[in-house]
Amino acid sequence: MLKKTSLALGGAALFLAWNGLLLLFLWSRPGSLPSPQSPEGAGASRLLPAQLLQLAQDAESELRLQRELLLQIQRFSRLQQQQKNHQKNHPKTPIFFQILSATPAPPELPVIPVLVLACDRSSVRRCLDKILRYRPSERRFPVIVSQDCGHAETAKVIASYGPAVAHIRQPDLSDIAVPPEHRKFQGYYKISRHYRWALGQVFRTFRYRAAIVVEDDLEVAPDFFEYFQAVLPLLQRDPSLWCISAWNDNGKEAMVDAGRAELLYRTDFFPGLGWLLLAELWDELEPKWPPAFWDDWMRQPEQRRGRSCVRPEVSRTMTFGRKGVSHGQFFDQYLKYIKLNDRFVPFTQLDLSYLKKEEYERFFLQQVYSAPEIKLEELQKDSGRDLGPVRLQYRGRDSFKALAKALGLMDDLKSGVPRAGYRGIVSFVCRGRRVFLAPPSDWTGYDPSWS
Secondary structure: OHHHHHHHHHHHHHHHHHHHHHHHHHHHOOOOOOOOOOOOHHHHHHHHHHHHHHHHHHHHHHHHHHHHHHHHHHHHHHHHHHHHHHHHHOOOOOHHHHHHHHOOOOOOOOOOOEEEEEOOOOOHHHHHHHHHHHOOOOOOOOEEEEEOOOOHHHHHHHHOOHHHOEEEEOOOOOOOOOOHHHHHHHHHHHHHHHHHHHHHHHHHHOOOOEEEEEEOOEEEOOOHHHHHHHHHHHHHHOOOEEEEEOOOOOOEHHHOOHHHOOOEEEEOOOOOOOEEEEHHHHHHHHHHOOOOOHHHHHOOHHHHOOOEEEEEOOEOEEEOOOOOOOOOOOOOOOHHHEOEOOOOOOHHHOOOHHHOHHHHHHHHHHHHHHOOEOOHHHHHHOOOOOOOOEEEEOOOHHHHHHHHHHHOOOOOEEOOEEOOOEOOEEEEEEOOEEEEEEOOOOOOOOOOOOO
16 A cells, blocks of 8 residues: 555656656747847847747646646556456456456447549549548548549549549450440440449458449538448348438439438439448349449349338439530439538437338338328429428329429339339428328339339
8 A cells, every 4th residue: 555655656746847847948948938128129028928828838738748648647557456456356367358358449430441433534533622521531431543444634633632542443444345236335334344343342352341432423512421431330230221322313402301411211222323332232243243234233123132222311422424424314404403411410429220121111101101192283383381291192104204204303213113212102392391202002012114
């Protein structure tokens, strides 16, 4: 006991002596406090308050550091005493186990690389600038830019970021033999080849367990990374999910509730345009990866296998690239009007358990089918500002397409699945009110012949 007291007193004395010497040094360092009568004259005297303030701040910072060091010494001393007591009672327990038991390490946050697929757009700079601006951690979110096409100007832009990004190049730039009727679709074949190679690099060569895929014409939202890191655990635990997407296909500004940017949904439609997948999914898809049109292939029942994605109410990506293999298809009509979320939502602090399949279907289906059914004409003439959710019902492919077109929704179907739909239901905002475009409540599944 006497020995412990002496050690504590000695540590305190050392602490006080050190700070006394420190303050003496700070006050006596050359040029630190010139007097009003010194050769520097009156100008120097005007600097006196600022220098005093700086000295006080220096001293305060050093004292804080010393207090922290003293606390660390005290903690270590207590830990050593705990180990000695534990060893008396459990002499066979190894020392390293005692230390690990006494000071458990915080859980490691997952590393999620961002794979940016680039080709010949030097405007990739806009994409990378926003990714690097909003990236919370270089270690946890490494950026890998995979470039196809061999475009020198784009390569120069990517190289200008130095070690902030890893630049890899797809080595096979040859043309691909395609059926004569697909000659004009050569670009889609090259995109599919690039995706396969780049995803192979991420999951096979670099051996990551998850990745966010972004194309070079996408701009990301301030909470892009927060969103993905929050929903990743759900994707890892729920086998009924196969991707997390940042995109809402019907996310035009007038069709979303921007004040509820925290809302997330399940969707049976693969959205792409900023999406997260696990290595296990790549293990499944790589052996049968298609030669072209990879995104529509992902939407086929054979690949989806009844699984869903998570998508936001307000998109966390927006596309600025009208130039591309689709020659502006959908861009002027839909894509350029997509609302990009502009406020940070702390998703990692929210309870997202409502997205689990059983819980989601329980509350979502009840919400949809308890909403009063109305006709299109009623919806179009009503401001809806003081009314709750309503339901528009469709009873077949043509009925769906007519309603979707009249409302400004994307009306195309892939293997019978509407964009942003879940169990055939599309949720959106019209004239200030929540609307569900839904099939009858006895819906039994998608008809792949609907397109």
